Amino acid sequence: MDSIATILLLxxxxxxxxxxxxxxxSFEHVxxxxxxxxxRHFLIALGGGILLGAVAVVLVPEGIASMQGSLLAIPIVLxxxxxFFLIERALGLRRRETPQVMGMLLDYVPExxxxxxxxxxxxxxxxxLALLIGLQNLPEGFNAFRELHAQKHRSAGRxxxxxxxxxAIGPVAGLLGYFFLSDYPAGLGAIMLxxxxxxxxxxxxxxxxxxxxxxHWAPPLGAVVGFSVALFGDVLVRGAA
Numbered sequence: 001m002d003s004i005a006t007i008l009l010l011x012x013x014x015x016x017x018x019x020x021x022x023x024x025x026s027f028e029h030v031x032x033x034x035x036x037x038x039x040r041h042f043l044i045a046l047g048g049g050i051l052l053g054a055v056a057v058v059l060v061p062e063g064i065a066s067m068q069g070s071l072l073a074i075p076i077v078l079x080x081x082x083x084f085f086l087i088e089r090a091l092g093l094r095r096r097e098t099p100q101v102m103g104m105l106l107d108y109v110p111e112x113x114x115x116x117x118x119x120x121x122x123x124x125x126x127x128x129l130a131l132l133i134g135l136q137n138l139p140e141g142f143n144a145f146r147e148l149h150a151q152k153h154r155s156a157g158r159x160x161x162x163x164x165x166x167x168a169i170g171p172v173a174g175l176l177g178y179f180f181l182s183d184y185p186a187g188l189g190a191i192m193l194x195x196x197x198x199x200x201x202x203x204x205x206x207x208x209x210x211x212x213x214x215x216h217w218a219p220p221l222g223a224v225v226g227f228s229v230a231l232f233g234d235v236l237v238r239g240a241a
Contacts, residue, residue, distance in 0.1 A: 007119050007174040010130035011112050015170035017134040018104070019163040021141025026149075026156045040146070043139035048203050050136040051107060055199050058129050059114065059192040066189025073193050080197025088205070101147055103202045104140040105166070108133065110195035112170040116177025117188035128236075133170075 064073050084106060091102060111133050118126040141163060149159045181188040 003119055003178065004175070006126075007116050007178055008171050010115060010119070010127065011170035011174035012167060014112070014115075014130050014133040014137060015108070015167035017137035018108075018141040018144070018166050019160055021138040021143075022145030022148075022160050022163045025142045025145040026160060040143060043142050047136045047139035047143075050132055050139075051199050051203055054111070054129065054132040054136065055196045058125050058132065059111075059196045059199075062114075062118065062123065062125060063189040063192035063196065066185045066192070068186075070186075073189075076190050076193040077197035077200075080194035080199075081201040082197075083194070084198035084201045085205075088202075101144045104137065104144055105169070107195065107199045107202060108137065108166075109169060109173050110191055110198065112173035113177035113181070114188065114192045114195060116174035116179075117181035117185075117191070118177075119174075120178045120182030121185060121188070 060077075063076075064070075067073055087106065088102070111129065115126060115129050115133065118129060145159055145163065148154060148162060149156060154162075177188070177191075181191070
């Protein structure tokens with residue numbers, strides 16, 4: 001029962017960062033041309049950097065370890081990228097012009113499933129993964145709010161209500177990982193590697209191109225900062241172990 005409570009706490013806290021990022025974006029009076037350009041692209045890059053860090057310091061190392069170093073890890077990562085590509089094509093993300101929203105959900109769900117499985121296995125990196133999910137959800141929530149708010153001229157309140165409803169996805173996915181993957185560490189590792197391939201696809205297909213601004217330094221530095229945050233958390237966890 002303690003494990004279930006831990007999963008609910010970690011996934012809810014990580015998911016709550018989605019509407020929190022949207023709430024920050026809802027303040028009309030702080031908007032300006034600088035916010036529209038430099039800050040928005042910095043936050044997109046920051047989220048991409050944290051996603052890359054989550055892949056590099058948690059998902060891939062833990063996934064390979066759970067699969068006991070099997071070479072099957074490579075085709076699973078490739079399959080993740082291919083499936084995310086097919087999902088993106090099927091949903092018509094570019095026609096809907098909401099790549100941030102759908103990209104956020106595509107990486108959030110498998111990460112939450114993996115988080116539930118890691119808690120079930122007692123992995124010390126589970127809180128770190130939850131922290132990284134929350135940190136990436138903040139900038140993704142910020143940019144997702146702007147996409148949703150602009151679509152169909154929704155009010156800020158209605159947009160935030162939609163984002164609040166997304167929080168429940170995390171606990172549900174986390175509990176699925178707990179109940180179905182706790183006895184199958186290899187399956188958990190496969191999901192983490194599959195998610196890694198999909199996240200890498202999203203980073204270079206949607207996030208990185210959107211973060212670029214001509215003759216601006218903030219977006220690429222945002223990616224570096226995001227990756228450094230993930231690396232810092234990994235060093236702290238391994239140092240305390």
